[in-house]
Amino acid sequence: MRTGFDHDLYTKSQSEKILECVQHYGGKLYLELGGKLFDDYHAARVLPGFLPDSKISMLLNMREQIEVVITISAEDIITNKVRGDLGITYDQDVLRLIDAFRAAGMLVESVVITQWVSQPQSIAFRRRLRALGMKVYVHYTIPNYPTDIALVVSDKGYGKNDYVETTRPLVLVTVPGPGSGKMAVCMSQLYQDNQRGIKAGYAKFETFPIWNLPLKHPVNVAYEAATVDLGDVNMIDPFHLEAYGVQAVSYNRDVEVFPILAAIFERIWGESPYKSPTDMGLNMVGACITDDAFVQEAAKQEVIRRLYHTLCEQRRGNASEEEIGKLRMLMQQLNLSDEDRPVIGAARKRAEATGNPAAAIQLEDGRVVTGKTSSLLGASAALLLNALKALAGIPKEEKLIPPEVIGPIQDLKLNYLGNRNPRLHTDEVLVALSITASQSETAARALAQLKELKDCEVHTSVILSEVDENIFRRLGVHLTCDPKYQTRKLYHK
Numbered sequence: 001m002r003t004g005f006d007h008d009l010y011t012k013s014q015s016e017k018i019l020e021c022v023q024h025y026g027g028k029l030y031l032e033l034g035g036k037l038f039d040d041y042h043a044a045r046v047l048p049g050f051l052p053d054s055k056i057s058m059l060l061n062m063r064e065q066i067e068v069v070i071t072i073s074a075e076d077i078i079t080n081k082v083r084g085d086l087g088i089t090y091d092q093d094v095l096r097l098i099d100a101f102r103a104a105g106m107l108v109e110s111v112v113i114t115q116w117v118s119q120p121q122s123i124a125f126r127r128r129l130r131a132l133g134m135k136v137y138v139h140y141t142i143p144n145y146p147t148d149i150a151l152v153v154s155d156k157g158y159g160k161n162d163y164v165e166t167t168r169p170l171v172l173v174t175v176p177g178p179g180s181g182k183m184a185v186c187m188s189q190l191y192q193d194n195q196r197g198i199k200a201g202y203a204k205f206e207t208f209p210i211w212n213l214p215l216k217h218p219v220n221v222a223y224e225a226a227t228v229d230l231g232d233v234n235m236i237d238p239f240h241l242e243a244y245g246v247q248a249v250s251y252n253r254d255v256e257v258f259p260i261l262a263a264i265f266e267r268i269w270g271e272s273p274y275k276s277p278t279d280m281g282l283n284m285v286g287a288c289i290t291d292d293a294f295v296q297e298a299a300k301q302e303v304i305r306r307l308y309h310t311l312c313e314q315r316r317g318n319a320s321e322e323e324i325g326k327l328r329m330l331m332q333q334l335n336l337s338d339e340d341r342p343v344i345g346a347a348r349k350r351a352e353a354t355g356n357p358a359a360a361i362q363l364e365d366g367r368v369v370t371g372k373t374s375s376l377l378g379a380s381a382a383l384l385l386n387a388l389k390a391l392a393g394i395p396k397e398e399k400l401i402p403p404e405v406i407g408p409i410q411d412l413k414l415n416y417l418g419n420r421n422p423r424l425h426t427d428e429v430l431v432a433l434s435i436t437a438s439q440s441e442t443a444a445r446a447l448a449q450l451k452e453l454k455d456c457e458v459h460t461s462v463i464l465s466e467v468d469e470n471i472f473r474r475l476g477v478h479l480t481c482d483p484k485y486q487t488r489k490l491y492h493k
Contacts, residue, residue, distance in 0.1 A: 024202025
């Protein structure tokens with residue numbers, strides 16, 4: 001497949017940059033990890049060739065020097081905050097991250113719960129972690145944080161927090177999602193290390209925005225689109241421009257907090273080692289882009305997808321009109337419309353022609369295949385079968401799954417599981433196809449094409465069920481939906 005990003009160059013150059021920073025600070029570095037370390041599908045979509053686990057692959061080059069500290073906010077435990085991409089709560093994701101790091105052979109023994117005020121839910125989660133053998137530390141809320149620097153950088157501020165015992169030179173501080181307090185944990189550790197006479201440094205490892213790409217480069221615009229719910233705005237780093245006369249891209253939160261961070265560094269060490277937010281970052285992504293035109297096109301598609309994702313979230317009551325307005329503005333900046341995503345028009349055209357929900361997929365070779373709703377199959381299930389036929393060179397009119405396989409599944413759904421809809425969903429049609437493949441060479445040939453659906457673009461004329469969305473996600477398909485439901489019911493599951 002065509003790529004626009006060199007994964008091998010990235011793993012080499014990024015790991016070298018980090019190790020160079022560790023040595024610069026005398027052999028101890030707290031590295032704040034921004035964005036997703038595992039399963040970074042946003043990066044994989046906008047930088048074709050970047051793998052969802054490229055960052056963890058890079059860190060494996062130096063695993064013997066790394067110790068991982070995971071941070072979670074007590075407020076997110078209380079509210080059961082959910083990771084939108086995985087559909088699991090932040091406290092569940094802490095456990096998932098521990099397992100993932102350990103599976104990669106990395107040391108992770110410590111969890112920090114921030115904003116601790118002895119909430120019952122937080123106490124229960126701490127008890128659970130300790131029962132699992134984890135070391136759990138708590139960090140307290142600090143009044144007027146972070147602006148009251150005299151209080152923050154004192155024994156009543158950072159000094160009041162539990163000190164996280166670490167044994168390795170590179171300490172990765174990561175979180176399930178934004179707002180978990182990873183920077184505060186790093187600063188607290190720096191203060192307490194300094195009190196103990198331990199020399200240590202701090203840096204940030206973030207993928208986006210990419211500091212050495214233009215401000216309005218589609219990859220940087222796609223980052224704004226991805227963080228529209230956080231209100232992030234890309235901007236030229238004014239401190240970097242003043243210090244070096246060089247334009248570098250940062251974002252509003254880093255720029256706004258930098259004067260406070262610089263003052264905190266000065267209070268801890270006597271001076272700040274950084275002249276700008278960009279100085280704090282270790283990001284080699286921009287140097288590893290090999291096909292900028294291809295990357296730009298991929299990023300533009302991501303902006304369109306983000307708009308439709310947020311439109312659907314608004315329909316569900318989870319997004320605001322302000323977010324939609326911001327995304328439409330980003331679309332205008334890149335001169336984008338629905339016509340730049342061919343599957344949108346194809347799905348809508350098929351839906352209008354049949355009077356029922358429809359779906360469309362664009363294959364890697366550019367072909368657009370559609371699927372319609374029938375008495376046997378939902379539009380998404382039909383789309384999968386039609387796409388597999390197209391990829392395997394099987395005539396469209398040929399039936400892949402015989403009625404004697406579909407019939408018992410429908411009977412099970414209607415008469416035993418209490419469903420009212422006899423049509424097969426995507427998961428059910430894939431099970432039926434795999435059963436058929438044991439007896440049919442044609443079905444087996446179609447089933448073998450499933451891996452070819454990865455990174456294909458799909459659009460459906462209605463919001464899909466959770467089951468169908470999950471199947472498309474697991475297949476690696478890039479999905480968008482029109483922001484409307486198939487029925488007028490108020491409850492959709």
